[in-house]
Amino acid sequence: MIIRKIVIKNFLCYFGTKTFEFENGLNVILGDNGEGKTKFFEAIYWLFNGGKNFASMVSAKALKETNPDDKFDVSVLMEVEQYASIKSIQRSFTVLKTEKDYNISNSRIIGVEETKDGERIRMDGEKLLDIVLPPEIRKYSLFKGESELNIFNNKDALNILVNSFSSAKHYDKYLAQGASLKKKAEAAVDKESRHNSKKQTQYKNLENEIVRLHKGREKIQELLNISESERQTLEMHIEESERYVDNAESLETINNRIKDINSKIRQEESVIKENYTTYLFDDNWILTNFENVHRTFAEKIKKLQSDRRKLQSDFDREEGIKAGKEKLKKEIIEGLTPLPVGVPAKAYMEEMLDAEYCTVCNRPAKKGTPSYNYIQKRLKEYLDSLTPKIKEQQEKKVLFKHDYTRMLFKLSSTHEDTLATLREKKSEIKEIFEFNATRKEAIKKLKERLQLEIKDREKIIGSSSIGENKLANILKNYSSWQRDINSTNNNLRNLESDLKQISKELEAKIKQKEEIDIDAASSFLIETRNILRNIEVIFRDTKEVKYDEFITQLEKKSNLMFQKINADDFTGKIVFKKRNIGGKSNITIELQENGKIFYSPNQSLVTSMHMGILFAISELASELKEESFPMIFDAPTSSFGETKTKDFLNLVYQTGKQRIILFYDFISKENDVQSIKPEFEEVKRHKAFWLKRQRPFDKNDLSTINTEISSI
Amino acid sequence: MARKDDIFRSFMEHDILRSKYEIKQEDIPKTVREAEQSEIKIVKTIALIVKELESSKTISDVALHKKVTQFLNNAI
Numbered sequence: 001m002i003i004r005k006i007v008i009k010n011f012l013c014y015f016g017t018k019t020f021e022f023e024n025g026l027n028v029i030l031g032d033n034g035e036g037k038t039k040f041f042e043a044i045y046w047l048f049n050g051g052k053n054f055a056s057m058v059s060a061k062a063l064k065e066t067n068p069d070d071k072f073d074v075s076v077l078m079e080v081e082q083y084a085s086i087k088s089i090q091r092s093f094t095v096l097k098t099e100k101d102y103n104i105s106n107s108r109i110i111g112v113e114e115t116k117d118g119e120r121i122r123m124d125g126e127k128l129l130d131i132v133l134p135p136e137i138r139k140y141s142l143f144k145g146e147s148e149l150n151i152f153n154n155k156d157a158l159n160i161l162v163n164s165f166s167s168a169k170h171y172d173k174y175l176a177q178g179a180s181l182k183k184k185a186e187a188a189v190d191k192e193s194r195h196n197s198k199k200q201t202q203y204k205n206l207e208n209e210i211v212r213l214h215k216g217r218e219k220i221q222e223l224l225n226i227s228e229s230e231r232q233t234l235e236m237h238i239e240e241s242e243r244y245v246d247n248a249e250s251l252e253t254i255n256n257r258i259k260d261i262n263s264k265i266r267q268e269e270s271v272i273k274e275n276y277t278t279y280l281f282d283d284n285w286i287l288t289n290f291e292n293v294h295r296t297f298a299e300k301i302k303k304l305q306s307d308r309r310k311l312q313s314d315f316d317r318e319e320g321i322k323a324g325k326e327k328l329k330k331e332i333i334e335g336l337t338p339l340p341v342g343v344p345a346k347a348y349m350e351e352m353l354d355a356e357y358c359t360v361c362n363r364p365a366k367k368g369t370p371s372y373n374y375i376q377k378r379l380k381e382y383l384d385s386l387t388p389k390i391k392e393q394q395e396k397k398v399l400f401k402h403d404y405t406r407m408l409f410k411l412s413s414t415h416e417d418t419l420a421t422l423r424e425k426k427s428e429i430k431e432i433f434e435f436n437a438t439r440k441e442a443i444k445k446l447k448e449r450l451q452l453e454i455k456d457r458e459k460i461i462g463s464s465s466i467g468e469n470k471l472a473n474i475l476k477n478y479s480s481w482q483r484d485i486n487s488t489n490n491n492l493r494n495l496e497s498d499l500k501q502i503s504k505e506l507e508a509k510i511k512q513k514e515e516i517d518i519d520a521a522s523s524f525l526i527e528t529r530n531i532l533r534n535i536e537v538i539f540r541d542t543k544e545v546k547y548d549e550f551i552t553q554l555e556k557k558s559n560l561m562f563q564k565i566n567a568d569d570f571t572g573k574i575v576f577k578k579r580n581i582g583g584k585s586n587i588t589i590e591l592q593e594n595g596k597i598f599y600s601p602n603q604s605l606v607t608s609m610h611m612g613i614l615f616a617i618s619e620l621a622s623e624l625k626e627e628s629f630p631m632i633f634d635a636p637t638s639s640f641g642e643t644k645t646k647d648f649l650n651l652v653y654q655t656g657k658q659r660i661i662l663f664y665d666f667i668s669k670e671n672d673v674q675s676i677k678p679e680f681e682e683v684k685r686h687k688a689f690w691l692k693r694q695r696p697f698d699k700n701d702l703s704t705i706n707t708e709i710s711s712i
Numbered sequence: 713m714a715r716k717d718d719i720f721r722s723f724m725e726h727d728i729l730r731s732k733y734e735i736k737q738e739d740i741p742k743t744v745r746e747a748e749q750s751e752i753k754i755v756k757t758i759a760l761i762v763k764e765l766e767s768s769k770t771i772s773d774v775a776l777h778k779k780v781t782q783f784l785n786n787a788i
Binding site: 167170171173174177178180181184185524527528531532534535537538539541542545546 | 719725726729732757773777780781
């Protein structure tokens with residue numbers, strides 16, 4: 001079947017009648033975001049699947065340009081060529097504009113088949129749609145975006161696929177009939193055995209035992225499936241983590257080292273003694289170089305003292321000579337050696353004056369006489385000697401009024417004592433400086449090591465696509481997952497052993513029961529049962545073989561397409577893995593690299609894988625139905641980039657199958673003027689369209705939007 | 713070749729026919745019609761089931777069981 005034409009009428013941005021005429025092969029629809037690609041896709045989707053929200057499909061421009069009481073149709077028509085005849089299916093509804101609003105009619109789907117002789121036969125649109133594009137094919141014909149390419153996002157998806165396209169589906173009824181016939185044949189044997197056997201109690205016990213063992217085995221099988229599933233999940237987590245875990249381990253090591261270094265730095269810094277202000281002033285470090293100053297000072301003091309002594313000596317000698325001369329002069333003048341002042345005592349002298357008698361000479365000394373006057377003069381001299389002495393002293397000539405040299409000498413002596421302590425300071429300062437220098441050197445080296453570690457850590461974090469915290473979490477989880485998987489593996493081994501044991505027991509019981517059956521039941525019933533048992537095995541196994549054949553075929557074709565799409569990149573393999581869960585075959589898809597699951601493929605790889613599978617399904621469907629069917633993709637390769645998209649399209653072109661692909665690549669925009677990039681010329685295609693909204697338009701007013709189509 | 717023959721032949725490929733019933737490859741019929749003439753009960757039973765299940769007329773489970781057991785009762 002080939003889609004020849006799609007005609008969209010007044011559907012959203014498609015105002016009026018817009019026709020796409022397609023070729024068999026690759027049809028490309030280019031359009032920047034917002035130009036109408038998705039609306040095209042939605043139009044087809046509506047045609048294929050219907051929908052109720054008609055108001056959301058009406059072209060605002062058509063509504064605006066229609067007069068009240070006038071009608072217009074909203075429709076999507078697909079014209080296809082199938083078995084050399086032309087068939088068209090149109091889904092539509094009518095809009096009647098009123099003064100204030102509009103009314104929408106019911107939708108209708110009309111099919112028309114044009115026979116070879118040109119006769120047009122009108123028929124039920126839904127039925128015709130099922131003929132031209134059977135529902136099982138339709139399911140795999142429309143894909144919007146990259147996420148929808150994953151058709152296997154639920155566990156039944158592949159089974160549905162197998163049932164749609166594999167001959168295995170024809171065997172379902174055999175499976176059911178085989179099981180039913182066997183069951184009835186066994187029941188017939190059991191019934192007769194129960195009645196005829198002399199060992200009825202034993203037989204009944206055996207039957208009960210067999211039922212119990214069957215149930216036990218089912219339970220173990222179920223637990224095995226759960227454990228297996230857990231193991232796979234853990235494996236997935238571990239493998240995902242292993243991409244980071246080396247980094248995470250290194251990160252932890254480095255973080256510990258950094259922590260250790262920082263702690264050492266803090267320790268070294270805490271012991272450094274650098275309170276120099278205190279040292280300088282309180283601990284007199286400032287005086288450590290004072291010795292020379294002191295020496296100079298002491299020398300000067302010493303000299304000063306010597307000079308002073310010499311001057312004083314000279315002065316004293318001078319003064320002594322002067323005093324001696326004075327004394328001598330007096331002795332010479334008076335011829336007497338004068339009594340010292342205060343001799344005789346003041347009281348004697350006053351007594352003598354009162355008595356007018358000299359007790360020294362022992363003779364009278366009458367007032368007014370020289371003797372009396374002499375005594376009076378001596379008393380006066382004595383009395384004068386008492387008070388005027390200060391004056392005399394003041395007036396006494398001295399060389400140095402103050403004795404500063406003595407003070408300076410004392411200061412110098414004190415300094416001399418201090419010098420011994422200051423000399424010790426020097427070695428103390430030296431020790432502290434050496435200690436600090438050693439600490440600083442150690443800190444410097446630690447900081448250099450720290451920088452290296454930080455750089456290494458940056459490398460680790462930089463080479464990881466996840467953040468530091470997540471990396472640390474992964475390591476934490478990784479260790480627990482490792483423990484869990486060991487425990488799960490142990491559990492699996494135990495369950496497998498239990499299963500083996502219970503199967504053995506069951507087999508033994510069945511054997512015992514069958515021995516009784518042979519004795520008790522008719523031989524023809526036994527033989528019928530045996531034949532039907534074997535037939536059931538044949539039916540079941542054959543269905544399984546057909547199922548496996550399809551899966552193998554699909555896997556092979558998918559990988560072929562996958563490798564073509566990913567020609568220069570990933571060399572892994574898509575693996576369809578069958579698992580038996582709860583007695584049902586379940587298929588999961590894995591991407592494997594060297595036989596190991598590749599758990600974290602990037603989006604481009606996932607898209608390539610899904611595309612590979614979809615194309616394989618399409619090919620299988622074509623082989624099965626002996627005709628090919630179109631596929632329509634809206635922006636399926638967003639993660640590819642233009643070069644890979646080009647290669648992908650060229651690959652699609654080579655398949656020769658009808659594919660309609662919408663995407664926004666190969667459009668350049670300069671100053672809001674769009675153009676097709678020259679690279680698009682390298683894309684092989686059978687037909688290409690370019691969608692653009694008619695300019696000018698108001699992006700806030702839908703009634704100005706009208707997508708135009710041009711062939712390129 | 714008709715689908716019923718395809719299905720029948722796919723059953724005939726099962727190893728149980730050779731291992732358990734010791735049927736030689738050349739004795740395995742290729743079509744349902746051919747199998748209906750077979751002397752081998754299991755082969756004939758399978759042919760009977762395929763013929764009935766692939767027939768355009770739908771057969772009930774009970775009817776099929778009756779036909780199969782009747783055939784086997786007579787054959788054994």
